Amino acid sequence: MRGTFPLGTVAGVRVLAHWSALGLAALIVALLGGAVLPRALPGAGPGAYWTVALAAGILFMAALLVHELAHAVVARRCGLKVGSITLWGLGGFTELEEQAETPRVELAVAAAGPLTSLGVAAVGFLVYLVLPRPALPASAVAWLAGMNLLLGVFNLLPGAPLDGGRVLHALLWWRFRDVRRADRGAEQAGRALGMALIAIGVFGTLALGWFGGLWLLVLGWFIIGAARQELTVKVARSGLRDLSVRDVMTPDPERAAAWVTVEEFADQVALNSRQTDFPVVSFAGTPIGVVSLAALASVPPERRGATRVDSLDITRRPMRVVAPDDDATSLIERPALRQLIVVVEEGRLVGMVTGADLERILRQAFLRADRPGP
Known part of the structure; x- marks a missing residue:
């Protein structure tokens, strides 16, 4: 968060x-x-x-x-x-x-x-x-x-994402020996609980003038959204179970050498690339930050020939480092907005996971998870 x-x-x-x-x-x-x-x-x-x-x-x-x-x-x-x-x-x-x-x-x-x-x-x-x-x-x-x-x-209370929802999930899992059925049962219970809280909140606010009804409205809305998100993550995790980061990443992405000037990098790479973000690497090939097209464009034209890439604020954009053999489910365990995921092997950049990569594997994960199991 x-x-x-x-x-x-x-x-x-x-x-x-x-x-x-x-x-x-x-x-x-x-x-x-x-x-x-x-x-x-x-x-x-x-x-x-x-x-x-x-x-x-x-x-x-x-x-x-x-x-x-x-x-x-x-x-x-x-x-x-x-x-x-x-x-x-x-x-x-x-x-x-x-x-x-x-x-x-x-x-x-x-x-x-x-x-x-x-x-x-x-x-x-x-x-x-x-x-x-x-x-x-x-x-x-x-x-x-x-x-x-x-x-x-x-x-x-029995509804995801509350603790009672996870208790319900465990009991459904034990009863039916089907974790996917338990996932959907806990999500449905959470959605029903959230709608009930919203209904109580609306009635309390409008009919009784109860200020606490607004709190129930917010809480019910949060529970519905969180229950849906929890089910999404569980289904995606199931579909990604046998994949590694190597299967997901964009290999050998275009990168920015820390020591080149903005003008040189723009002419040779950025203006011909489909990427909007570029890992910045040191002499050893280790990623040390991220530079975006917006950051490059913010440098005045007359200064681009004398401004090195590593003189920009390349640490402002969050960067997460993973290994190519990590489980692909790790990519959705702690998702972060605006976070670039770079893949490093033996200290060198070998790939990165873009937003398009994540969207693709999540859609594929739902296809895999919906197939009949053995």
């Missing part, structure tokens, strides 16, 4: 935060400090409200992280590779670099997060019982326990 920044490493897993996570945290603090706590205990004073609200907001974001860490820890214990955890405006997600090979593993990984949230809620309610009341800390703990209970229950 673009727009993220690192928070560190927890239990060996890289943790990132999207900018929208800051908005979520600010919304929680504002809700607690401006409404929930003043109603629960009037007359405590603004300083006390906002101090407790800030602490509760931090604890809530920590609870979201614990939820995702549960997924990551169980996945690693089951032998799956975990990429990272990202917190964002609608909660968080754990990036798994491998898919579960059995329904039992998928069920364990999927259920770990909601069960952890329910456990956190139970601990919160126990803490609430022993705290003195009425008091702001007790009110904040009760709110946190209730939100974790809601988080655990909501995530168990």
